[in-house]
Amino acid sequence: MAARLRRLPTRLLSLAATRSDRRVHEELTRADARKWHYAALATLAEFGPASQAELSSRTGIYRSDLVAVINELAERGLVERAPNPADRRQNIITLTARGHERLGTLEELLAGLEDELLAPLSTTEREQLTRLLAKLVYG
Structure with missing residues (x-):
């Protein structure tokens, strides 16, 4: 690879993201899950029950x-969908006990995958990379 390509941060970031995204997709597929499943479960675990609009905004x-994601999760017993008592036109999505368990399984899978993808980095470098990426993404 040309030296100027190896020094171009945007190219390196793109290559790393592509590799990471591919591996995450492969491993989640093996576990019969998708990235959006994890995002919805993690968000419900952190913030509690939410309307579909709130869940869409947070994820x-x-x-x-999101409707398809919720349908898939509900079919598996990972979330429950119920009418909002304050606004019957709205559904409230709640994480079930089985959903909490599934989230734990997916977190273990993703932690192992992060160890694989970030193996060349020390713990300090991983923390620094996370801070720098968060700064790029969130400002």
């Missing part, structure tokens, strides 16, 4: 796509 999953 970044488009509302139209």
Whole structure:
């Protein structure tokens, strides 16, 4: 690879993201899950029950796509969907006990994958990389 390509941060970031995304997709597929499953479960675990609109906003999953994600999770008993008592037009999504267990399994899988992908980095370098990426993403 040309030296100027090896020094170009945007190219390196893109290559690392592509590799990471591919491996995450492969491992989650093996576990019969998708990234959006994890995002929805993790968000419900952290913030508690939410309307579909709130869950869409908090996860970044488009509302139209979120309906399919919630359907898949509900079919597996990982979330429950119930009408909002304050607004019957709205559904409230709640994480089930089985959903908490599934989230734990997916977190273990992703932690192992992070260890694989970040193996060349020390603990300090991993923490620094996380801080720098968060700064790039969130400002």
